[in-house]
Amino acid sequence: MCHRPDVNEFELIDRIVARLGDVTHGRGVVVGPGDDAAVLDTPSGHQLVVSTDTLVAGRHYPDGSCADAIGYRSLAVATSDLAAMGAKPAFATVSLTAESLTADWAERYASGLARAAAGFGIAIVGGNIARGAESITVTVHGHAPNGAAITRAGAQHGDRVYVTGFLGGAGLALGDENIAEWSLTLAPEGRPGTRKDDSPLGRYWMPQPRLELGIALRGIASAAIDISDGLSSDLDHLCRASGVSCEVDLNDVPLYPGATAMDAIASGDDYELVFAAPPETKGAVEAIALRHGVITPVAILRNDAHPGATWFQDGIPVEVRPGYRHF
Secondary structure, eight states: OOOOOOOOOHHHHHHHHHHHHGGGOOOOOOEEEEEOOEEEEEOOOEEEEEEEEEEEEETTTTOOOOHHHHHHHHHHHHHHHHHHHOOEEEEEEEEEEEOOOHHHHHHHHHHHHHHHHHHTTTTEEEEEOOSSSEEEEEEEEEEEEETOOOOOOOOTOEEEEEEEEEEEEHHTTTTOTTTTOOOOGGGGOOOOOOOOOOOOOHHHOOOOHHHHHHHHHHTTOSSEESSOHHHHHHHHHHOOOOTTTEEEEGGOOEEEEEEHHOOOOOOOOOOEEEEEGGGGGGHHHHHHHHHHHOOOEEEEEESSSSEEEEETTTTOOOOOOOOOOOO
C-alpha cells in the first residue's frame, strides 16, 4: 500500500465514496459519508450489535496483496462476528492507515469493499484516513430482535456442539506462493454474497460469513462463535465463556479436501461457525443444514470444574496447537 500519494486527502475520500457508489446508501441511513458523523435509524424492537476488527499488513494479510482482495476480506472477516451473534448486518465504517497511498490503490480497495458490502447487505456510512503503519479497521453494525442475539455464554450441560462447513481450506492458502497476487478479477461474479472460487485462495480472500445460518439459529443455538482464530481456540473460548467442557475427536472434524485435522483446527481464517444447541433441537438443526449446507456434530458438552475443550485421536488424548494468537 505504501506508494507516493498522487491526490490530497479530500480528493482521495471523494474517489473512495464515488467508487463505493450505491453501498453508501441503504435502509436506515439518514446521513451517510461526508458529514462529521453518520445518522442511522434502528428498527423498533431490535438491539444494535456492534463489532470491530483490525487487519494489519504483514500479519493479517501478506504485504503487497491486491487492493480489491484486501477490501473484500476486511469487511467479510468483521461481518462474520455478526453471523455468530445471529444479527442482520446493516452498516459499517472503515478506517485506512498507511504511510501513503495512491488514488488507484484506494479505488481498487473500495471496489472490493463495495462488492462485499453489496453481497452482505451493508451500507458503508463513514470512515477515516490517517498516516501510520499500514492497517485497516472495520466496525460493523447489525440488528437482532430484543433478547435474540446469540452469545458465547449460554451453552449448557448436555448440549450438542456443531461445526458448519469444512475447515482448513483457507489455511492451505497460507502456503501458496501466489497468495499476494490473487485478485477478485480471478473470482467470477455470482449471486451477491457468494464465493464462486472455492479454492484455498478464494476461501482466504473471500470468506463468506454465515449470516443466513446465524439468523436461522436464533432461538435454537444456546451459544455460538465464529471460527476465525481456529477451532482449537474458538471452541475453547465458547466452553470457557459457558462454564462447560467437551471432548472432540479429530476424526470428527469436517475437513476441506487436502487439509489435515491437526492443521485445520489451528490455522484459522475459515469464518465458519461452531455452536451449541440442546439435544431436543436436533431435528431443527438438521432442517437448517438442508437449507444452508453441511453442519457436523462434533461433541457433547458437560459441566466441569475446569471448562474448555480437550482433543483426542481414535480415543487417545492428543496435544493440539492453539489457534491464531494476536499477542
